[in-house]
Amino acid sequence: MSTATATATAVRPEPMLGESTTAPGLVIAPDAVYGHYTGxxxxxxxxxxxxxxxPLPLTYAREYAVLLARSDVDWARDAAQLAQDGRASGAARTALRQVREAARAHRPAVLDAPSVYPVPPLYYLTGDPDRRYRTWSEVVQAAEQYHRTSYWPQVADEQVAREDRPSWGMRCAALFCNPGGGSxxxxxxxASLPCLYRSRKALLVEARLADWTRLDEQHWLCPDCADSYRDPRHADL
Ligand SMILES: [Zn+2]
Known part of the structure; x- marks a missing residue:
């Protein structure tokens, strides 16, 4: 190795460790004071x-980064360029204000898609119309299973049928409900199958019974997210 190469290697800065965000140039890292993680x-x-x-609680830090990513500022530039760009500091302040307002209201600063979602008409077996299936392969599997395990003679007119209109399901509106995969x-x-109803009204009644929290006409939080946003420390942000 030449001296020049060795020197270049020695001064290369450590890569910034952090959780990537949708904003190129920004990551999320633990806050520390005198080397101690503050939470x-x-x-x-x-x-x-x-x-x-x-510094912010993790969920709000993630939402803050989403708001910054949506600000149309190029955060991958160097610090001197960003310091001269009034849009950057303006966007950062506006986003922080949004996050703080959301924290005081114990709700997300950024919302995902509407919670109530349509599901294409469901399949069912005419001999067991209360059990419904989302896909053709699911209903075929159920028919096969039924055929193998039933002690009762098969009903002569057993058929696969399909409803004539969509059903409705509900998903959590928190953008970071489950970072590991899917809201x-x-x-x-x-807790084995999604609740699917042909009536939106019945779905909303079921959601309330299951402790889901309504944010507005379109958005609901699952019980775990609603709990996390109710953290009393959020009021002090
Ligand atoms: Zn959730």
């Missing part, structure tokens, strides 16, 4: 390592 998180400008305003959906009492 909060910061949106960090990767190029400079500078923090963007205040929570309203499930039946055994």
């Amino acid at each position: 909060l998180w910061r949106v960090v400008h990767v190029v400079s390592g500078l923090h963007i305003y205040a 929570a959906v309203l499930r039946d009492w055994a």
Whole structure:
């Protein structure tokens, strides 16, 4: 290795460790004071390592980064360029105000798609119309299972049929409901299958019974998210 190469390698900065965001140039990293994690998180400008305003609880830090990503500011530029761009500081302040207002109201600063979603007409077996299936393969599997396990003679006119209109399901409107994969959906009492109703009104009644929280006409929170947003510390942000 030449001296020049060795020197270049030695001074290369450590990569910024953090959770990636939808804003190129920004990550989310733990907040620390004198090397100790404070329980909060910061949106960090990767190029400079500078923090963007205040530390926040993790969910709000993630939502703050989403708002910054939507601001049409190029956060991947160096710190000096960002400092000269009034739009950048304006966007950061506006987004932080949105996050703080949401925190005081114990609700998300950013919402996902509407919670009530349509499901194409469901399939069922005419001999067992109360059990309904979302896909052709599911109803075929059920028919096969029924055929193999039933002790009763098969009904002569057993058929696969399909409803004539869509059903409705509900999913959580928190953008970071389940970062590991997919938002929570309203499930039946055994938590095994999504609750699907032909009546939107019946779906909303079931959601209330299952402790889902209505935010507005379109958006509901699953019980876990509603709990996390009710954290009393959020009122102090
Ligand atoms: Zn949720």
